[in-house]
Structure formats: structure tokens, C-alpha cells
Amino acid sequence: MTRVLVADDEASIRFVLREALVAAGHDVVEAVDGNDARERLAAQRFDLALLDIRMPGPSGLELLDEVAARGADAPLVVILTAQNTFENAVEAMKRGAFDYLTKPFDLPQVEALVEKARVLRGLRGEVAELRRQVGDSFRTGEALVGRTPVMLDLFKTIGRVAASDAAVLILGESGTGKELVARAIHYHSRRREGPFVAVNMTALPSELIEAELFGHERGAFTGATEARTGRFREADGGTLLLDEIGDLPLGLQAKLLRVLQERIVVPLGGRQAIPIDVRIVASTHRDLPELVAEKKFREDLYFRLNVVPVRIAPLRERRADIPLLVSHFVERFSQELGVPRRWPSEAALERLTRHAWPGNVRELENAVKRALVLASGDVITAEDIEQATSSAPSAAADWAELARRELAERLESGGGHGEEDGSGPYWSFVSRLERAVIREGLTRSRGNQIQAARLLGINRNTLRKKIAELGLGAADGDDTER
DSSP: OOEEEEEOSOHHHHHHHHHHHHHTTOEEEEESSHHHHHHHHHHSOOSEEEEESSOSSSOHHHHHHHHHTTGGGSOEEEEEESOOOHHHHHHHHHTTOSEEEESSOOHHHHHHHHHHHHHTTTOHHHHHHTTOOOOSOOOOTTOOOOOSHHHHHHHHHHHHHTTSOOOEEEEOOTTSOHHHHHHHHHHTSTTTTSOEEEEEGGGSOHHHHHHHHHOBOTTSSTTOOSOBOOHHHHTTTSEEEEETGGGSOHHHHHHHHHHHHHOEEOOBTOOOOEEOOOEEEEEESSOHHHHHHTTSSOHHHHHHHTTEEEEOOOGGGOGGGHHHHHHHHHHHHHHHHTOOOOEEOHHHHHHHHHSOOTTHHHHHHHHHHHHHHHOOSSEEOHHHHHHHHHSSOOTTSOHHHHHHHHHHHHHHTTSOOOTTTTOSHHHHHHHHHHHHHHHHHHHHTTTOHHHHHHHHTSOHHHHHHHHHHHTOOTTTOOOOOO
């Protein structure tokens, strides 16, 4: 039998939980507010405490702190809330909550949770480690947003993994927000005052990755006119994100593995080994076990990185979050772009929810931004959304479907014409494809046209010609040749 404290100022909540748990064979004690809960926690022994995050007297989080200070004999704590936000979930988990439940409750889930608490009651050492304070809430203009179960699970995972220095491998499709998750882990960790450094493996020519990661001495290679520290040393005392690690060339994987094992780097052209203190977070959209099986990724490096795997769900698996994301982007971009707040109509929101979003949250973000700028009225209409989602497809779009759509539209308008003047469906499709590929190359190279040309495998003059032909401006990449 598990002894459970239910603390909530709503009598109906206490009644529902008591009836369900008593029927499941558990012993339940009620508390009507925070002060009542504090007294009962001091006077009696409980295996589990269900604490409302907001109630008269001490809040659930305040009581959680008091319980955590009592050590191994303290009950496990589940925080109850009607506001399932990122901040609440992460704050509860990083303070050491056993779990986090939102109202209204799924009673079978509650019963399963209590049973899990009974089984895990003896693992106090592991649970106590989760109760470490790790600083202020993660707040940036690009905050993680979501209230669906998969996102709440993600928030709880962030709270758990932030407390340690274990390597984290973030898995997710392009555009799901892997770097945001990495930043959230960093800013909730004990390293939050240290640097957060991100390096994208696909944005660098393979011949420059080693120098970029480990640094180099002056004269180490042609063009090395001055020494460079390297990303590992830049991140010393903080967190290093190895973004798209699945694209790291096989020849460099052994060198990276040695750095991770020995915690030292030797710059190119140097002889002195330099110690580093860095937490490693890696991310990828690739299937690393499949790459390991194909001998394209080292198995020992995979196991070194995959200490704590964190999966981010694609947007199609959490469509209920789309209205919340749209609201967030409207607020954010209306301020950044200096345009009026325009909210989507019901029809526009329905179209947004039905869209496939192959580019995930990044594609939704860009669509909302374009709709805000292009909309002519006080609201964003379904037509604005149609234009925003079709005028600039993401690099991850289903090009076969897009080609079928191009031909269908042309046939409906009277057949195929424009062979000689380049206005036919073939040329329209090729132009849109070129635009997306070149924009992606410029984005990944951060506007560096020399690196973008190498990445795309085309001549730099060809790239500049295409930029001019397609009307890609400064927003897509600058004209510097650094």
C-alpha cells in the first residue's frame, strides 16, 4: 500500500483523486491548502505527495523545496497544475519533482504514476540528484513552446538531464528546434554562466572542420595567417553543441573520439595538449545506428555521444501546439518587424493546422513571418496562409508533390505553354528548387559565399549569378567573401 498526500485547494480535485486512489488500494490523506500540507508532511510519513502548484499558503514548488531538503526519507513529489507551460514543467523537474501532471487528469495515468512511485521508492539517490537547483528559467526570443504530452515529456527530460554533465544526443528532423533544446539544457545547468558554442558540421567544408573544432597555430596550413582557438576551447567551462554530428566525415570521427575520451585538444600545427572542460551536446536528423551499420559512423563514437538520447517530435505529431506556436510567432515578429499584430482567422488557423509542415517549426515560423508582412488587412486570411506556405517552400519540402501541383495548376489553366520564354511549369519548378537549395547553402554558411559555393559544389561565380537571377538579397546571405 502506498501512502499518498493530496494537497489542493479545490475540493473537487481532492475528491476525484481520493476516490480513484483509494479504489486502487492506496491510503490517501487530504490537505486543503499549503499550510495544511506543510503540517501533514511534518507530522506523517508519505510515499508520495501530489501538490498543487498554486494554492493558499506555500505553493507546491515551495513545499517541493522543503521536502527535497529532508533527504532520503522525504516522499516523492508530483506537481499538479492547470497551466501546462514550459517554465512550469522545467522548473518542477529541475527542482526534483518526480513528475508533473496537468488538470484535468487522466485517472489511469495518475494510478500508473502512483504505482511507479511505489516501485521506485527505494531509488532515493537517483531522485535526489534531480533536485539540484540550476538557475533562472531559460528565456530567449526563441523559447520552446508547446503543451502537448510529447512536449511536456520533453520539458521534463530537459529538467532531468540539465543537472548532470552527461553527454546528450538530440534526435529530430530538420526544423524541430534541436539547437533550442541544447540551449535550454545549457541554461538550466550549472554551466549556465559559461559559454554556449554551436558548430554545424554541414556548414563547414570538410577540410576546415578540424581547424574549426580544435584550433590551429599560425602557419599550420595555407591561409592560416594567425592562430585560432577553436570551438572546443571557446566553449571551455560551458557547453559545446556539435550540430548535425551525423555529417561529420569519417576521417575526423576518430580525432573527435580521442578528444572526448582524453578531454584534451592539440591545435593543428601545435604540439602542446591543452585540457578542456566542456559538456558535449550533439544533434542530428540522421539515423546514426543505420550509419553505424553502414560503416559510415564509428560505433564507439556513437556510444560516447548517446549517453542520454533526447527525441524531439516533428510538428505533425503535435498539431495541437500549432495555434500556440502561431500566437508566439505573431507576438515575436510583430515586434521584431515593426508590423501590426495580425491574428489568423478561423479559416487561416484551420489551414495552418492541416498543412503537412515537412520543414517543421522552422517552416511554420517562416510562414507566419511572411503572412504578417504580406497580409493587407487586420487579420491573416486563409489566402495569406496559402501564399505564405506556397511562395517559398522549405528545403525539406516534398518536391515530387510540388511538381505534381505545378503541372496540375498549369493543366487547369489551359495546358503547357512557355517553352521558349522559360515560363512553363518545368522552369517554374526548377527556379523554386534552385532558390530553396541556394538559400539553404547561404544559411548554412552564414552568408559566406565562398563556403556556400563549396558546400553546394558549384563555382563561386555561378553562385553569384544565381543569387542575382533569383533575386536573393541580403536577408539570404551577405556579399562578403570572408
